[in-house]
Amino acid sequence: LQSYITVYRKDFLEMEILKKGANINSYSITRSYQLKENMNLMQFFSRLAVPAGFALSPEFLFYPLYTFIPPGIGADWIRYFSIALYDYWMAVIAVVSIISVPLCQPQIAKHMPRGLQHSIFTENIAKYDR
Secondary structure, eight states: HHHHHHHHOOOOHHHHHHHHHOOOOTHHHHEEEEEEEHHHHHHHHHHHHHHHHHHHHHHHHHHHHHHOOOSSSSSSHHHHHHHHHHHHHHHHHHHHHHHHHHHHOOHHHTTOOGGOOOSSOOOOOOGOOO
C-alpha cells in the first residue's frame, strides 16, 4: 500500500510539472501520455479497492475456521461447512469483481449495452489533459 501511494503521488507531481510548461530536457509526448495512463489506472484501482475489500473480508473468517479447528475432535462439520463457504465465496467474488468494474470505471461503463451504462463515479479525465 505504501508503494502504491508513493507511485501515485510521484506521478501526480510529474503531471503538475508537465502542466507548468515544456522543458527541453525532460518533456516528451509519450511520457505525458504514459503518466496520464498511469494516473487513470491507479485511480481505477483505488476505486476498485473498496468493493474488493468487502468481497474478500468473509474469506478471512472461513479459512481460519478450517485451519485452526483440528480434525477428529467432533467439530468436523464446522470445518467442512467453512471450507464449503470458502469455495462458494470464490464464486461470489468473481461475480462482484465483474459487476464492480463498470461501476467503478466510467470509461468501461460507457461501452456497455444501453441498459447497463451505469457508473457510480463521474468521468474526470479532462483534469489531466490541460
